[in-house]
Amino acid sequence: MRLAWAAALGVAAHAIPAAAQDRGLAATIEAASDERRRGLSWSDGDPVLRGTLSVPVTSGLSLDGAATTLWGSTRHGGADAAIDIGPSWSQQIGGWRLTAQGRYHLFPGASDQGYGEVGAQAGFLIGPASVDIAAHYAPRQSAIGGDNLYVSAAAAVAVPGTPFTVSGHVGRSSGSVRDPVAAARLRPDGSYWDHGVALDWYRGQWFAGIRYAGSSIDGPARTHAGDRLIARVGFSL
Template identity: 65%
Template sequence: MISAASATPALAQYAGGVSGSIEVASDERRRGLSWSEGDPVVRGTISAPIADGLSLDATAVTLWGSDRHGNADAVIDVGPTFVRQVGGWRLSGEARYRLFPGAAGQGYGELGAGAGFLIGPASIDLFASYAPSQSAIGGDNLYLSASAIAGVPGSPFTLSARIGRSSGQVTDPLRAARLRPDGTYWDYGFGVDYLKERWTAGLRFADSGIAGPGSRHAGPSLIGRLALGF
């Protein structure tokens, strides 16, 4: 999901104690693909500081028997995140392992690194995620993205936009179609969020360049969300 709350690492969450959120959304869409096949989801996140700039993070999302992920009932992402401010740059790195309860042989790992900076009221972030070759995803997977987030001055609204590109080598076409159903492709989205104390409500439009048989649950979609932070 693209949102003011989740599109970029937030330094503030590492300055205090354990933080998290609970969210309901009309879809779980990642990199232009619906992981929940267009069904509503419940998402929970938690972040626990370990050291200065380092935290252990976990996210769990209901998938309701997703065909894309071997009829998995949920996805759980867990791993460390490191964030450091260097001059005007916000640098980050992370490692994630994705578990899929209710499905066998679907788990895989991924590494990520990013850099962000401010331009006036906007935060610009560049990010790269790489999943080394694994049997569960039929090869390797590289995802490059750029995103921007800006608060509307004098209002509780935040605007966001992003674009990403998926690519990689294929060793098993059937398994590779799980994350890249049309081979190399682009996805994009933009959204608006309303923030009120611990509550966030938002709308996001998402689409991809995927065409043909792989376009199922990859076309244009308007996604709503409501989240409570703690």
Template identity: 65%
Template sequence: MLLPGFAAPAFAQDDGGLSASVEVASDDRRRGLSWSSGDPVLRASVSVPVADGLVLDATGVSLRGSRRHGGADGVIDLRAGYTRQTGAWSLTADATYHAFPGASGQGYAELGAGAGFLIGPANIGAFARYAPRQDAIGGDNLYLGAETSLGIPGTPFTVSGHVGRSSGSVRDPMRAWRLRPDGRYWDHGVALDYRRGQWAAGLRYADSSIDPGASDHAGATLVARFGIDF
């Protein structure tokens, strides 16, 4: 599954039961922004199906004093997601809370929805994520995007790409800088992922329209990942 902005809970896949994964990555890049100040991270995930189409999952990422998130040592993403398959269509809805150990007043919640259509080995989709007005993010935040992925037939490789736009209201410019350092902006990326059994690796290119002077670690970058599923 291609997740918005390549912010994926490692390489875990749902096979109908509990699943977990561990991954190392050269950066934690979300919507064109580095959450780890450009430093390598360790990511661990667990996913638990609780009903038909309903999954609870948690992902923890090491940040080691993230300047973007008030000096947080990590982020824990707690998510409840629902997926409904209708023919070639896949419809999703979810709610996520981002907690930041090591920093106070940084946690915030957001809601998401998306639709994807399967055409042979290709998947094309669109999605929206909305964080209602919260003090921790200095207003509200809306992220709209489109994504596509293609499994290369006869190989363990998948090619994917996305484009997204962040916007929203601003009540506190200092806090709003966390998610939109240059106000409204675009981000985009492409990726090549490899999977063989439990092992997976990936190389991703990410960039954004953010002015280089508006924020550190917001320009073009390559992110390498290596993980294992359990």
């Protein structure tokens, strides 16, 4: 299964560039030292490969997908991968960019782990800097033991005269609990805060970066949720 996912992403690395040029698609391929989302490692702290693809449908509307290798994630029932798929809508209104999206998260290699969520984001550009606020909500589902709300604020600034961008974010996860075991999948210590800062380099189609990720999770639940430096490298179209 691991070899199959690595081979699939390898094929995608060769096939996506041609498709993107022909159809106006946006795509990325990258490798990272960890798959960390909202302060939690989805890959048990192991390196991952990731591919993304965005297909324009009409003005402002696209269908987006991402596939990430997880190599038997204990957080997601032994899943070998995470596949995120759904529509996104964006609209520029003055200096604001508004975005809404729906996502369903699939976990090949695991049973009854899939769940969906919706999100909205508002971003504002101030010269070379951007500020964003967002909220994502997963309605009550058995796979996550209740519902889940994630609210966040982020800022980024391109360093003038350099290919570097500095960014940071803070977020909070909360929600109801019907099944404590299943709820611990996304909130292993109940409601919690996460935070991070990053330095990214962009040159043409290539990018690389390093970021620090941390959370307020403490005690035994801190496994794969503690402070971590994460490196990544890839290319985009």
